[in-house]
Amino acid sequence: MKFHVLTLFPEMLLGFFESSIMAKAVQRGIIEYELVNIRDFALDKHKTCDDTPYGGGAGMLMLPGPLDAALQSVLGKRKPPDTGKTRVKKKPRKRKEGEPRVIYVTPSGKPFTQKTAIELSREQKLVFICGRYEGIDRRIIDKWVDDEISVGDFVLSSGEIAAQVVMDAVYRLVDGVISAESLTEESHTGGLLEYPQYTKPEVFDGMKVPSVLLSGNHERIRRWRLRERIAKTLAVRPDMIGAARLAGLLTEEAENCIADITRIQGECNGFD
Structure with a gap:
């Protein structure tokens, strides 16, 4: 299994992948990972990745541009046909066979359970989007995301922590990471x-x-x-x-x- 994690703070995740059972699973080739720094895809010299939300309100929202480019680097381009009209997305996208599963960890997602962890452990590749501030632009969710997942009825300042919770529950279920008897x-x-x-x-x-x-x-x-x-x-x-x-x-x-x-x-x- 391979984890692709899109984040503004990749250093927060290094310890997770380089410690304990996870480190052993990586060394044995059972688990692979890629930390994608979203700031690398920002276009201005300040590497700006957030701005104020339309309609007002407190806080900042992650810009769709850098996040979209980061996702394209992992998944490849997925452009809609050019009809000359503005698209209004009504249905969630359907993932093609063999494509990585894209997960956005958010307090407004469906509750994460052991059943979900078992389901995700059967995937070959998982892509995690780690939100910050007030979250991410809805158009990124509509275009790319397969699952919106919440790790509990509370709000975290860091999507990286929530992503680690999900990954930790998932990777230990992958064959060969720990003994089946322990599970x-x-x-x-x-x-x-x-x-x-x-x-x-x-x-x-x-x-x-x-x-x-x-x-x-x-x-x-x-x-x-x-x-x-x-x-x-x-x-x-x-x-x-x-x-x-x-x-x-x-x-x-x-x-x-x-x-x-x-x-x-x-x-x-x-x-x-």
Whole structure:
């Protein structure tokens, strides 16, 4: 997989690609990347990449010209037929087979989920547009962007940070980056959150590792971990239980665990 990242501040992303598991994936040739500095495509001597928005309002907006030229350098020219008339875009563009998928990270995009990360991990090339200031000109989105993605219901000053969040969730799912076993029971896999983890020492600050994890009984450990996953999900993200049911992800064993935990909680609440 190759990431192309269009940014005004490429130095913000170097550490991400040159550290930890990502650096190893790059060294092994599983992941490739290109950092494209949008300022390199500005035409004036000051390398201007922003201006005031039409219609007024606070802040500055990224200019379409430099961003368009940067995208053309990555994707190749995609010019509409010259009809002599002003175009009004009504439908999102359709990506041709083999073209990189273009993503604009923005607070107004669709929520980013593990399902989306899995989908994106199957692509060969991803292009990220990192916005700044008040964002980017809508015409760039209409012309180039396949997905507008939000990493949460909040606003960041840096599109680079949001792009890193998406890339980090995606690249680790690419075959060969990390072991498949590490992915099978982590949070959001199978519609549940992850169970608690423990390591040495057996006793830390008076707190002991649950005895079941020291038993060597793999079936007991499996059942304990399932129950803990369900208990955590019910406590923190009960909405995920309903979504997992609708998706058919919950086994009969899981449903029995849910019923049992719910019953015990109900009895405790009634006692209180």
